Amino acid sequence: MERKKIETFEDLRVWQKGIDLVKQIYLRTKEGELSRNFGLRDQLRRASVSxxxxxxxxxxxxxxxxxxxxxxxxxxxAGEVRSLLRVAL
Structure with a gap:
């Protein structure tokens, strides 16, 4: 399998997975109980974006x-996100 040359951070798989995580966090905190817990929701979002x-x-x-x-x-x-998810559960 030929690897694509990494020229920008967008080519990094780890960056792409980070963006996927941010999307999931935003989707899951948009509605329900987490959407009303502003402090936890906002901290979770900020940590994931980081x-x-x-x-x-x-x-x-x-x-x-x-x-x-x-x-x-x-x-x-990433550790902060994991910890916050445990708090949310």
Missing amino acids: IPTNIAEGFEQYSRKEYLNFLNIAKGS
Whole structure:
């Protein structure tokens, strides 16, 4: 299988999956109990948006060290989302 060359952050599978997660979070917090729990809903949305955003921002940096730092921030946001989902349950 031939791999596509990664030229932009949009080519990164991890970024694409992050965007899919954001879509799911927004869909699931649009209605029902979570839609009325403004604090939890907004924190969940912000944390999920932070994942692909930090991946993109890191990709655009000039050094590998900075890129890795942004990936660590994205990973931290993923942990925050997991924790918030447990709270929501």
